[in-house]
Amino acid sequence: MNPYLMANMPFKGVDDFQTVALAAYVTNVLVAHPALPASSVSQLVAAARAKPDAVKYASAGNGSTNHLAAELFARMAGVRMLHVPYKGGGPATTAILGGQVDIFFTGLGNVWDHVKAGKLKLLAVTESRRSQLLPGVPTVGETLAGYEMAVWYGVWVPAATPPEVVAKLNAEVNRIMALADVQQRLAAMGAEHAALTPREAHELLRNDAERWGKIIRQTNIKAD
Numbered sequence: 001m002n003p004y005l006m007a008n009m010p011f012k013g014v015d016d017f018q019t020v021a022l023a024a025y026v027t028n029v030l031v032a033h034p035a036l037p038a039s040s041v042s043q044l045v046a047a048a049r050a051k052p053d054a055v056k057y058a059s060a061g062n063g064s065t066n067h068l069a070a071e072l073f074a075r076m077a078g079v080r081m082l083h084v085p086y087k088g089g090g091p092a093t094t095a096i097l098g099g100q101v102d103i104f105f106t107g108l109g110n111v112w113d114h115v116k117a118g119k120l121k122l123l124a125v126t127e128s129r130r131s132q133l134l135p136g137v138p139t140v141g142e143t144l145a146g147y148e149m150a151v152w153y154g155v156w157v158p159a160a161t162p163p164e165v166v167a168k169l170n171a172e173v174n175r176i177m178a179l180a181d182v183q184q185r186l187a188a189m190g191a192e193h194a195a196l197t198p199r200e201a202h203e204l205l206r207n208d209a210e211r212w213g214k215i216i217r218q219t220n221i222k223a224d
Contacts (some may be wrong), residue, residue, distance in 0.1 A: 014209050018166055019202035020155040021173040024191040027108040027133055028069065028126040028151045030140060031115065036102045041124050041143040044103065048079035056082045058092040058101040063221050066092065068212060069105035069126055069149040071219055076144045096120065107151065108133065108190030126150070132192055150208070154201060166198050 030041070036055070038044040048055045059066035062085050074081050084101050086092040089110055096104045097119055104111070105126060114120045124140045125131050126149040141147040155173055157166060176182060177193040186193060196204070215221075 014202075014206050016159055017156040018159050018161055018198065019205050020157055020166055020169045020198055021177075022194055022196045022201045022204065023153040023155055023173065023177060024186055024193050025127065026151040026153070027131045027190045027192065028065070028105060028149055029108050029111065029134075029137075030069075030073075030103060030105050030123045030126060031096065031111050031120040032103045032123055033096055033099050033101070034119070034121055035099055036121070039121055039123070041138070041140055044123060045077045045079060045143070048074075048077065048081055052080040053082045055079075055103065056084050056101040058095050058104045059083060059085045060089040060092050061085050061087060063216075065149065065151055066105045067221065068215060070103070071221070072147065072149060072215060073105070073140065073144070075215075076147050105149065109188075110190075112190060133187060133190065152204070154205065163198075170198050170201075 032038060032044065036044075036047070038047045044055070057066075057070045059070065061067070064085075066089070067083065067085065070081065070083065081103075084095065086095060089106060092101075092104060093106070093110055093114075095101050097114060103123075108125075108131075111120055115122045122134075122137060124138050124142075125134060126140050126147070128139065128141055128148040128150070130137065130139055139147075140149075155169065157169070174193075174195040177186075178195065183193065
């Protein structure tokens with residue numbers, strides 16, 4: 001789910017479609033370069049408050065989930081950080097590994113090997129609850145109450161699809177995603193499945209569209 005695209009589609013993403021199921025959450029994390037004198041969210045906030053615009057954060061481009069996650073973080077923490085957009089997640093990852101930027105909000109799968117190698121510091125996960133893949137890693141929300149950036153993938157059908165068809169599709173998607181080999185593949189990519197009903201999944205879509213649409217409008221973020 002890309003919040004920027006949801007807020008800028010040529011059709012009504014929430015009203016014109018029915019969410020069948022949530023396929024997977026991608027565990028999203030906040031990582032820092034080892035040179036940054038902060039090893040926790042609270043220390044990062046303190047450093048950013050002490051020197052406005054001194055902390056540089058990477059993104060895969062204006063309007064990306066990395067950008068929105070950092071913008072929400074800055075607004076909730078009451079700090080100013082310098083946005084350094086790159087043309088994709090690969091160049092952004094290279095930049096933080098090289099020390100050109102200080103922090104990066106990104107998918108776990110993009111940086112996990114670098115974290116294990118000690119090339120990056122893992123500060124937190126961005127979802128509202130701790131990840132089953134990283135139970136010992138705190139959420140950003142444990143320091144900034146209410147913070148959440150959840151990156152997820154779903155399955156949709158036209159809004160007029162009969163409820164019984166939606167229910168059957170939901171059951172089948174959840175059955176497949178719960179298979180052991182599928183679970184293993186998800187974990188290898190830093191992702192998890194959450195078995196939601198169509199109503200729960202659609203409510204998630206609606207809430208995200210409203211929340212991120214508001215942030216995008218308030219900050220006048222434009223996609224590259």
